Amino acid sequence: MSNSHAVVVGGSKGLGLLVTDSFLARGMDVTVLSRTPANQHVGNPRISHVYVDLAETTSIQMALDVLRATLTAGALNYLVLCQRYRGDDDPWTGEIQVGLTASRQLIEGLTDAFSDAGDRAIGIVSSVYARFVGSSQPVGYHVVKAGLNAMVRYYAFSLGSRGVRVNAVMPLTYMKDTSRAYYQSQAQLMDLYDRLVPLRRMGEAGDSANALDFLCSEKASFISGQCLYVDGGVSAVWPEETAKRFQHP
Secondary structure: OOOOEEEEEOOOOHHHHHHHHHHHHOOOEEEEEEOOOOHHHOOOOOEEEEEOOOOOHHHHHHHHHHHHHHOOOOOEEEEEEOOOOOOOOOHHHHHHHHHHHHHHHHHHHHHHHEOOOOOEEEEEEOOHHHOOOOOOOOHHHHHHHHHHHHHHHHHHHHOHHHOEEEEEEEEOOEEOOOOHHHHHOOHHHHHHHHHHOOOOOOEEHHHHHHHHHHHOOHHHOOOOOEEEEEOOOHHHOOHHHHHHHHHOO
16 A cells, blocks of 8 residues: 545546546555446455445535544545536526535545645536626536635645645547547537637646646645646636637638
């Protein structure tokens, strides 16, 4: 077993799975909190799975009890929150519960599990919609992402004296393995991202995973309270310039 431990919430699929893989590649032990385990890691002695339904406060508390019972005291180095509400109930209530309430419960429930030495950090997946508005997402999603950014600043301050850093990434829409074929078959959509993004490509889940890998490492040892755009430069451009690019590609 390694001397470092990471907990990844939503770490069995998509971006969360890539984050899990990055910690494993660094020789760390990883506990994934999700409704389903990652089939790719079955049999790997360095990874464990704890069931949690983030829509249920009692389920989160049960998962925390399991974690606190199984984690060696002071063994936690990194906590990464990658969850997203996927339910069919009221989207406002669901987004608030899964995005904000669950994040608060997990962060505060695991605060005492963090190590007293070495690098310690919390990474949160936010969104460009924490700052901007997009019609593809409901109001609750926007509110939650803005709230997560506020949480980053609050916990960076309140946990700083414990040596725990807190940061977030704010991705633009990105391709995952499960969506790659769809996007690549949509020529007009890919052309849109080519014109919109200064780096002239659509983002990949790995772009955000790499940013989280950096933020949850000693290389970022003096970075805390920051919300990092992972958008290929879109947020740096005045909308008028973007409009010109569409008019004159």
